[in-house]
Amino acid sequence: xxxxxxxxxxxxxxxxxxxxxxxxxxxxxxxxxxxxxxxxxxxxxxxxxxxxxxxxxxxxxxxxxxxxxxxxxxxxxxxxxxxxxxxxxxxxxxxxxxxxxxxxxxxxxxxxxxxxxxxxxxxxxxxxxxxxxxxxxxxxxxxxxxxxxxxxxxxxxxxxxxxxxxxxxxxxxxxxxxxxxxxxxxxxxxxxxxxxxxxxxxxxxxxxxxxxxxxxxxxxxxxxxxxxxxxxxxxxxxxxxxxxxxxxxxxxxxxxxxxxxxxxxxxxxxxxxxxxxxxxxxxxxxxxxxxxxxxxxxxxxxxxxxxxxxxxxxxxxxxxxxxxxxxxxxxxxxxxxxxxxxxxxxxxxxxx
Amino acid sequence: xxxxxxxxxxxxxxxxxxxxxxxxxxxxxxxxxxxxxxxxxxxxxxxxxxxxxxxxxxxxxxxxxxxxxxxxxxxxxxxxxxxxxxxxxxxxxxxxxxxxxxxxxxxxxxxxxxxxxxxxxxxxxxxxxxxxxxxxxxxxxxxxxxxxxxxxxxxxxxxxxxxxxxxxxxxxxxxxxxxxxxxxxxxxxxxxxxxxxxxxxxxxxxxxxxxxxxxxxxxxxxxxxxxxxxxxxxxxxxxxxxxxxxxxxxxxxxxxxxxxxxxxxxxxxxxxxxxxxxxxxxxxxxxxxxxxxxxxxxxxxxxxxxxxxxxxxxxxxxxxxxxxxxxxxxxxxxxxxxxxxxxxxxxxxxxx
DNA sequence: CTGAAAGCGCTAACAC
DNA sequence: GTGTTAGCGCTTTCAG
Numbered sequence: 235x236x237x238x239x240x241x242x243x244x245x246x247x248x249x250x251x252x253x254x255x256x257x258x259x260x261x262x263x264x265x266x267x268x269x270x271x272x273x274x275x276x277x278x279x280x281x282x283x284x285x286x287x288x289x290x291x292x293x294x295x296x297x298x299x300x301x302x303x304x305x306x307x308x309x310x311x312x313x314x315x316x317x318x319x320x321x322x323x324x325x326x327x328x329x330x331x332x333x334x335x336x337x338x339x340x341x342x343x344x345x346x347x348x349x350x351x352x353x354x355x356x357x358x359x360x361x362x363x364x365x366x367x368x369x370x371x372x373x374x375x376x377x378x379x380x381x382x383x384x385x386x387x388x389x390x391x392x393x394x395x396x397x398x399x400x401x402x403x404x405x406x407x408x409x410x411x412x413x414x415x416x417x418x419x420x421x422x423x424x425x426x427x428x429x430x431x432x433x434x435x436x437x438x439x440x441x442x443x444x445x446x447x448x449x450x451x452x453x454x455x456x457x458x459x460x461x462x463x464x465x466x467x468x469x470x471x472x473x474x475x476x477x478x479x480x481x482x483x484x485x486x487x488x489x490x491x492x493x494x495x496x497x498x499x500x501x502x503x504x505x506x507x508x509x510x511x512x513x514x515x516x517x518x519x520x521x522x523x524x525x526x527x528x529x530x531x532x533x534x535x536x537x538x539x540x541x542x543x544x545x546x547x548x549x550x551x552x553x554x555x556x557x558x559x560x561x562x563x564x565x566x567x568x569x570x571x572x573x574x575x576x577x578x579x580x581x582x583x584x585x586x
Numbered sequence: 587x588x589x590x591x592x593x594x595x596x597x598x599x600x601x602x603x604x605x606x607x608x609x610x611x612x613x614x615x616x617x618x619x620x621x622x623x624x625x626x627x628x629x630x631x632x633x634x635x636x637x638x639x640x641x642x643x644x645x646x647x648x649x650x651x652x653x654x655x656x657x658x659x660x661x662x663x664x665x666x667x668x669x670x671x672x673x674x675x676x677x678x679x680x681x682x683x684x685x686x687x688x689x690x691x692x693x694x695x696x697x698x699x700x701x702x703x704x705x706x707x708x709x710x711x712x713x714x715x716x717x718x719x720x721x722x723x724x725x726x727x728x729x730x731x732x733x734x735x736x737x738x739x740x741x742x743x744x745x746x747x748x749x750x751x752x753x754x755x756x757x758x759x760x761x762x763x764x765x766x767x768x769x770x771x772x773x774x775x776x777x778x779x780x781x782x783x784x785x786x787x788x789x790x791x792x793x794x795x796x797x798x799x800x801x802x803x804x805x806x807x808x809x810x811x812x813x814x815x816x817x818x819x820x821x822x823x824x825x826x827x828x829x830x831x832x833x834x835x836x837x838x839x840x841x842x843x844x845x846x847x848x849x850x851x852x853x854x855x856x857x858x859x860x861x862x863x864x865x866x867x868x869x870x871x872x873x874x875x876x877x878x879x880x881x882x883x884x885x886x887x888x889x890x891x892x893x894x895x896x897x898x899x900x901x902x903x904x905x906x907x908x909x910x911x912x913x914x915x916x917x918x919x920x921x922x923x924x925x926x927x928x929x930x931x932x933x934x935x936x937x938x
Numbered sequence: 939c940t941g942a943a944a945g946c947g948c949t950a951a952c953a954c
Numbered sequence: 955g956t957g958t959t960a961g962c963g964c965t966t967t968c969a970g
Contacts, residue, residue, distance in 0.1 A: 594947085
């Protein structure tokens with residue numbers, strides 16, 4: 235088994251001092267070409283590998299970025315994470331992942347991550363953190379980026395939730411629907427609250443009276459209600475309203491929409507003939523299921539989050555930047571926009 | 587901003603030597619209770635945080651496990667990763683993630699990861715690595731675990747692909763189908779090859795002649811052909827066979843199955859009335875789409891992978907273990923098994 | 939250009 | 955029990 239070769243071994247072998255070895259290893263120009271060659275030759279021959287942690291200790295930096303993510307089983311996080319990972323490795327950093335079940339848990343991880351020198355920067359995903367943690371972070375002076383959440387003291391990348399909900403709802407109304415309901419996630423989630431606002435504003439702006447009975451949320455609390463069962467449950471509740479039931483719905487996530495669709499199917503409703511639906515996210519299945527939805531540029535958000543974080547790392551005094559992406563309406567079949575068009579006869583709907 | 591406080595600061599403040607400080611910080615029992623209290627009090631007051639890399643350098647271990655994953659955009663990896671992450675943090679290790687586009691790239695990362703002391707163990711996902719890399723790893727003497735791939739010299743966790751394919755195909759045949767085809771992924775992928783073998787064996791065992799024309803693979807190479815477009819393309823090819831087209835298919839992944847279903851829908855075929863389908867993976871959408879499929883215990887695989895790796899780390903001479911999970915057949919509607927049962931009238935199929 | 943030496947912050951062996 | 959000291963492996967002055 236390969237013994238651990240250090241710069242001392244190289245130095246001895248090449249007949250130089252360790253300082254010089256270190257220089258060539260770090261491409262420091264002030265080394266005679268000949269010496270340089272000799273040293274790198276030896277290094278290669280001994281298949282030298284630097285000791286990362288010794289370097290990090292001496293250099294006083296970690297070349298590591300960590301991401302704290304509420305469990306990344308969801309497509310949204312996956313996609314963002316993909317962008318993050320791509321950019322992180324492009325910059326040559328390591329990515330260490332902390333999965334938390336819920337924002338509350340984040341605190342433990344924050345403490346871990348705050349260990350001096352451990353990471354050069356942290357990204358928090360969809361994390362509404364208590365003020366105490368926020369100020370801990372702030373005074374730690376560590377570069378921090380927020381994705382899908384906002385706080386005045388840190389850079390953030392987010393999505394215009396209210397705006398997206400507004401667009402989705404308006405689309406439904408423009409299609410002629412007057413009785414439109416909303417399936418929301420739990421109100422503890424900021425995106426959920428914002429989307430509700432957008433929904434409400436759209437209704438009111440179109441002269442349709444808003445009422446709390448128009449909004450339901452399932453009991454399933456996983457992912458703050460952004461889960462399939464929650465959608466199923468909420469829709470079942472709506473169905474129970476009988477003739478009072480809206481015939482168009484804005485649903486706060488695609489995954490809930492799929493649950494809702496299952497409920498609708500079960501009860502014999504057709505989509506979009508009987509019920510029109512618009513989701514939110516544009517996860518991969520949405521395309522598959524022909525779901526009309528609001529697209530969030532997830533991958534891009536990840537990329538930008540890292541770019542921003544890296545610039546802050548190199549320039550801590552940069553002014554704080556908040557970037558908001560606007561979701562795009564992707565019209566497919568579930569909203570019924572194509573119902574009477576020739577291209578997409580309703581009888582061919584995939585949404586049964 | 588918090589200055590960096592070291593054990594020297596604590597020692598001075600508490601009027602003791604750094605050795606003692608280190609001891610209480612590491613819960614070394616041989617410290618007088620009173621001293622201990624005083625020290626930990628000071629540590630808390632100064633809100634001391636250890637310097638991870640100094641510790642790692644001194645301890646000569648990293649408390650880090652890394653996972654090399656071919657881009658984890660797929661549900662399969664996500665799920666496995668979820669299990670991995672959960673277990674890793676349970677053991678108190680850090681998880682550093684390396685995303686690679688393809689196995690070939692793995693080599694760079696292997697080199698990075700092999701930097702002395704960098705990680706205590708590595709997990710490779712679905713990675714068919716060149717022998718050169720394999721032996722590099724072997725002689726590095728670093729604990730390594732393979733997930734979804736197998737090699738004699740390392741622990742591995744995998745799925746009985748051939749067996750699963752066999753079961754899936756047999757199920758189709760038992761349902762009365764004689765003309766059954768297969769949509770495969772690219773043959774560079776080991777799982778793909780194994781599933782093909784299972785398919786073939788099932789056919790032959792049931793007295794149905796196998797022919798290469800029964801198997802097709804789309805042109806899309808992303809994820810080795812385990813992608814939606816590939817399924818779509820392959821099915822289109824089958825459809826082009828006209829009356830020669832099989833009326834039942836085993837498809838090597840759910841995601842391909844969805845592509846195939848789209849193609850079928852487009853051409854007016856009904857599922858399962860006209861065409862029966864069995865997929866592989868049991869991703870979340872499979873349930874949603876009522877797809878009959880072979881379930882892989884993804885989360886569990888991740889958990890076990892870490893457990894195994896950790897035991898190897900603490901006991902390097904443990905004999906090499908290969909664990910194979912058997913996929914389970916999950917019968918839903920796409921195979922047509924319920925077509926004539928009362929519970930699930932074919933007219934209610936969601937698979938159009 | 940290059941060698942020597944002083945850390946980086948912590949652990950652990952060794953005395954007292 | 956506790957202080958002292960010698961590393962861990964590398965970077966970075968500081969002379970020369």
